[in-house]
Each structure stands twice: as structure tokens, then as C-alpha cells.
Amino acid sequence: MSLLRSARFPAIVLLASAVLALIVANSPIGPSVDDVMHAYIGIPGVFELSLGHWVQDGLLAIFFFVVAVELQYELTNGELNSARKALQPAIAAAGGVIVPIAVFLMFASGSDAVDGWPIPTATDIAFALGVLALFGKGLPSGIRIFLLALAILDDIVGIVFIAVLFTTDVNLGLLAIAAVVVIVFGALSRALDTRARGVVAALLVLLAIAAWVLVYLSGVHATIAGVALGLAMAQRPALRVRHELEPWVNGVVLPLFAFSAALVVIPAVSPTQLSPAFWGILVALPVGKIVGIAGAGWISLRVANRGSAPDLKLLDLLAAGALGGIGFTVSLLLSELAFAGAPLVRDEATLGVLGGSAVSIVVAALLVAQRAHHYRRVAAAPSDEAPPAGDRDEQMA
Template identity: 40%
Template sequence: MNDQLPGRDLSRTKPLFARALTTLQQFLHVEAVSGVVLLVAAAAALLWVNSPFAQSYHDLWNLPVPLRLGEFTFERSLHFWINDALMTVFFLVVGLEIRRESYEGALSRFDQAILPVLAACGGVVVPALIYLSFNAAAGRDQGWAIPTATDIAFAVGVLALLGKSIPGNIRVFLLALAIIDDIIAVLIIALFYAGGLDPGGFAVAAFGVLMALGFQRCGFGSAYAYVVPAFIVWAGFLMAGVHPTLAGVVLGLITPVRSANPEIGPPVIRVETALHPWVAYGIMPIFALANAGVSFKGMDLAGGAQFVTLGVALALCVGKPIGVIGATWLAVRTGWCRLAPGVTWDGICLIGLLAGIGFTMSIFIAMLAFTDDRLLDAAKLGVLFGSLISVTLGLGWGAEYAQRRRREIGD
């Protein structure tokens, strides 16, 4: 009789465990929670870097972390491994979502898919012009590209805070726009702030892509089989002088959307589902903690530096929405493009406001644009202010939009 007791207890435990596991899985897939985690991590970084323990913040992210393969050693800072390696997984998930939507979703039609491209171009040109209107003077004009890039991780995280009332196609539009935005930013860096691109690196990346496609053709279903080609693509982009995280986008875009075995689902969906909680609750908060630390100590905004701050901030929170919304309206008005199902002009306004969140790429460009620490600090302050204003406006507009959507659905 006693031998039956454990089994009886186990039978009672199994349903409880199953319910707990289901609840945990639902929690992990609620993007609104991930948005809160992301913003908490960003706030923690700001508090940390402006506290008496600020030096420990910088020491942590500058900690050298070596990668050893036999006799080969590749050593970079912890900050590099987070921004240039770990974030590749985030971009992979972004690429997978774009791939899925381009196959049977909001980007499956050309007149819908080209719209984020035109919107991104408007969101690059207008902010640059606004910045230059305040900073045409020699020296300060080098920062014209700082407000041209959208921070995908933060923009998507803020959008997630608004919950499921926001149509999925708006998220897809924002993702596509932000990716194109970053590609344009990378090209700007290569053409105006770097010594050029290395063709040899692109050849290495192309070899990695061909290897991945070959594995697909041979029917390799295990994700582990693609680690080596993924690393080759990443290393190739790094060698070429392109931000290596774009390797994730490339690999996501070539992931199959059909499955040889219908019972297990398409690879593009399986991989995205598996990686989503890791990205939402691990990679993105770590990224925020490592990059949101902007120190206010010792800033000197005299001698024209104040115009750098003003120009960057206004270009992000005003120029980005005007550029994105204006280019979208013009493209739809002329009949070149059309909005995807579920995407309204209220939604386009929300996308435009969230596109003003610059942060990482903007700060990265600022570090390339200015050798003067005073101007660099001023630019970082402008990025922070412009991004915070964009977050506030985006959340305010988005909350009102989500409320209207819920009323419409309820009616």
C-alpha cells in the first residue's frame, strides 16, 4: 500500500506541474513584460553610471574576454561581445520575423514591402537636415548622421509595453523600417566615418551563406549544424567593416518557411519560437544595461556644444516622426505603395514616434564623428534626451491608440 502512495502523489503533481509550466510559457511570451524588463535595465544603467560606483560600470564592460580556438586568440571587451556577438541572436529573430511576414504576411506584396524602405529614407534625411540647421559650423557638422539611426531593441521593447492591442503588422513595419534604418547607418559609417569596406570580408560572409544554403539543400534539420556557417558569416561581416550583427538578419532571411515534415512546423517558426524568450528576457536587458549608461558628470555645454545637444535631440524626437510619417504619406498618396492590413495612420504615427529612439547606434556614430570629448558628451546627452522624449511620446500616443482599438473591438 505504501508503494502506491508515491505514484498517487505523482499523479496529483503532474497536472500542477503542467499548469505551472504552461503559465511560465505564457509569461515568457508576453512581450509587454519583456518591455518592462528592458526599461528597468536601462534605468539601472543610468543610475549605476551616475552613482559613486560609476567606475565599476565602466570596468565591467571593458573587461577583456578572449576567444581561443587552438593557438588562435581573439580578445575583445565584454561590451563588444554583447553588442557585436550576443545581439546577433536578436537580429536573427528580427530576420526570421521579416522572412515569415515577407512570405505570407504584411510584407508579401511589393507595394507593402517597399513602404518601410521609403519611410526609413525619410527618417534619415529629415533628421540630418534638422541637425545641420543647428550645427553647420565646421567641427560640429560631422555629427549629422548621429540622429539617423533607430535603435531596434529599444523601439521594439517600448512597442511591446503597449500589449496585444497594437496590430502585429505595425510591429512588422517598425522592424522592417528599423532594419533598413540600421543598414543605411552602416553604409553611412562606411562611406563617411571609416576607411571603406573590405571586399575580402564580404567574400567570407558569402561563403558562410552558401554553406548554410548547402546544408538546407542536404536536409540538415538540427540547428547546431548551422553554428559554423553562422560564425563564418558573422566573422566575414566583421572583417568587411560592417556591423557583424547584420549576419543575424541575413541568416534569418534565408531560413526556410516550409518544412519537409508538416508535423513539426516550418523552421522559421520553430527557431523564432525557441529563441524569443531568451532574447526578450536575457539578451535585450543585458544589451540595455551595457549601453544605456550615459554619465551626466562633468558635461560642458559651452562654446557651441549646446547646439549639438539641441540638434541631436530635436532631430530624433521631431525629425524622425516627420521624416517617417511624411515619406509614408507621400508614397501612399501618390499610389506607389499601400498600407498593410491593420496598419492605420494612427499606427504610422506611433511608428514615427518610436523611430526617434536612437541610443546605441546613435551613440556609436557619435563616437566616430567627434574626437572632442566635449562635443561627444553633448551628443550623447542629446541622444539620451531625444530618445527619452520619443519613448514618452510613443507610449502616450500608443496608449491612446490601444485604448481606441480595444473600444472598437469591444463594439
């Protein structure tokens, strides 16, 4: 289990799952596997979903619960618990949302792919931190903190997009009942430290399932139930539950979702025949994120109080921007939602997410490794000696 709690291994598993899905989808068994993913499971005539939707709407709600618990902690006790701490990553995150959207629209404006503009705004926290762990030995903790805050703010934007843009025909009555269930869930979670914690835990599981079903039936995307439950739960028990769920999320939930989302056939067409969605996402993730995060982050260095945020250099911000371009999980979900009625465009958008994230992984690995090497040299240099001229130039960047 400890392996699945590490930052490195889950990122490798996630990538391997996506690659395996592409291989399977484009092999002779691809159609059969696709049929399995579209097979309906549940109570006939009462509540049925395809296997793919059980993964996307059901299992992924657990992932969003874990994200929401982390978000709750960071907003109350962590790196985002004051406006002063959040200012610099918030400005960088804004650039990391606005610029990728603008880049995407340069390709997709005027086409039927324009609805995919939210897709390149997301950052995959687990994957980005995995790359940071693999190649960032020696980096100052401030860079990791900045990236974590940036990715969490990105997740907030992604959650808002899912809740607002991809909600249709909302049943306000069911949504209101779901809200009451979430409130009861949050209040009852305060009793998890009592002697009756076994009974309380069972009731919490039932309430969580009820909230998920109600949110799904209300017309709001079911993963929002996970967000609401994670934010409502008392912090101490929530952090314990997150700790217990983390290996399952990293080892089962996210790999299954990556496999399900990446199960697409690579179109046998020339590059010029590919949808603008593919090209927009392919460029917006690596280029838009790097330009947006580094540019806005550089501005934030001049706006934020130096004593209230990590003292980052421009090259550090470029590395953070490249890490931010690893969209993966949330971008794949946004692709599924944005083009739910256009399977061909959705598949090409998925390939754009995989391609753009792959480019970002390579660029991020190179930049992070370079910055880590630089900081290790600085740390190894005698304190009474000035660093070499090359390092002085780097520190000024």
C-alpha cells in the same frame, strides 16, 4: 520564458537596464565597472576583444540574426511581400529617415559632430511594439502592421548604414570566404528537418561562428554576419530558431547591450556646453520622426491604393511617428560606431539617444492611448448609430 516573449516585458527590462547603467556610471563604483567593460577576454595573441566589444559585436549579432529572420519572413510571406503592400510604409519610412537627418544637421552642421547624422534614423522594433502593447489595447491591427513594416524598413536602412558607413580597410579575401561560409550555412540549413538534425545543428553553429569571425576580421562590422546568416537560413528552421532565441535576446542580449551602451557619465556642464550631437539627436528622434513619418505617411495615403494598405488617419500616423522616435538599440549602436574615436562626443550622443527616446516614449504613450480610447469607443458604439460629433471629427483627421 513566455514573459520574455511578450511585447511589454522586454521593453520594461530594456529601459530598466539603461537607467541602471546611468546610475552605476555616475556612482562611486562607475570607474570600476567601466574597467571591467574594457577588460580583454579571449585567446591571448590570437583573438581577444574587450567585454564591451563582445557584447556589441558578438551578442548583438544574435539580435541582428533574429531581426533578419523576421525580415526574411515579411519580405516573402508577410506584410512586405509585394510592392503594393510595402508602398505606404516605405514612403513613411523614407520621411522617417530624411527628416531626422535634416533636423540633426541643423544642429551639427559645421561641427565635429556631423558624422552622427545616421543616429536618429533608427527605430527600436521591440521597444515600439512594447509601448504599443502597453497603451494600445483596442487599436486596429492595421496600425500594428503599419508600424511593424515601418520599423523593419528602418532596420534595413540601419543595417545598410552599418555595413557601408562604418566599414574600414576591408579584407576582400576574408569577406569572400565569409560569403562562402554563409552560402554553405544556408544550404545545410535545408537539412535540419532530416533525421541527422543533431549533427546538422552542430555544424550550423560552427559555421555561424566561423562566419562571424571572418566578417569581424574582414573589417566589416560583425553584426552584419548575423544579418547574412538570418537571411540565408531556410525559413522554416529559421523561424523555429528565432522562436527559441527570442527569450534570450529579450532577456539577456538586449539588456546587456543597453547596460553597456548607456554606461556613460553625465557631463557636469551647462546645457550650452553640450555637443551639437546631443541636441541634434535629442530633437531629431521625437520631432524629426513624428514630422517625417506623419508627413510622408499622409502623402502616401494619397499615393497608395486605399485597398492595398491600412486605412490610417492623420492622428494614427502621428502616433506611429512618435513610436518611430524610440531609437534605442540601433541608435545606441550607431552612436558607438559614429563617434568611436571621440569618447566624449559619443557619451553625449548616447545621452541624446536616451533622452530623445524617453521623450518619444512619453509622447507615443499619450498618442497611442488616445487613439486606442477612440477606437474602443467607436467599436462600442451601436452599428446603426453615428458616432458622436467629436469622433466624427477625429475620423476625418
